Amino acid sequence: xxxxxxxxxxxxxxxxxxxxxxxxxxxxxxxxxxxxxxxxxxxxxxxxxxxxxxxxxxxxxxxxxxxxxxxxxxxxxxxxxxxxxxxxxxxxxxxxxxxxxxxxxxxxxxxxxxxxxxxxxxxxxxxxxxxxxxxxxxxxxxxxxxxxxxxxxx
Ligand SMILES: [Zn+2]
Numbered sequence: 001x002x003x004x005x006x007x008x009x010x011x012x013x014x015x016x017x018x019x020x021x022x023x024x025x026x027x028x029x030x031x032x033x034x035x036x037x038x039x040x041x042x043x044x045x046x047x048x049x050x051x052x053x054x055x056x057x058x059x060x061x062x063x064x065x066x067x068x069x070x071x072x073x074x075x076x077x078x079x080x081x082x083x084x085x086x087x088x089x090x091x092x093x094x095x096x097x098x099x100x101x102x103x104x105x106x107x108x109x110x111x112x113x114x115x116x117x118x119x120x121x122x123x124x125x126x127x128x129x130x131x132x133x134x135x136x137x138x139x140x141x142x143x144x145x146x147x148x149x150x151x152x153x154x
Contacts, residue, residue, distance in 0.1 A: 007032055019057045106148055110138050114148045124149065 003017035004010065007029035012021060023033040113135055117127040124145035131140035 005029055019061050021057060106144055107138070109135075110140055110144065111148050113138055114140060114145045115153070118145075118149055 003012045003022065005012055005024035005026075006022045008024060008026060010024050010026070012024050016025070023029040113131055114127055117130055122130060124142045127145040128140055128142040131138055131145075
């Protein structure tokens, strides 16, 4: 089968015609027909590179040439890369986990004094009062005492 370029009338290479091209590779015909109906139907944007990538004929040709086989079957068994298989969808990156504050937000010194007073039978309010008098630098509050006493001992 011989196909002739719809632009200049020159004969199109057999393998190119087989891929469905109706125009030749001359720059003039490329410029005129490359963005024809087939291509624009799948175009993702107006850049030349995007057209190149989006061109289904070209993708089919590259797949047939094995270009995708080595790159995209790394996840699989590696020997079932049929030329016309669809290219596997890219794996989605896992959403990043929110970082949890694992460590309590008080110091060992604060915890030590709170637990000490608690063992003496003081309530969180009394602990805060006692700590304010004896160890003001630790800045132990009633709320902090509650939090420390309601957390497991480290
Ligand atoms: Zn031509």
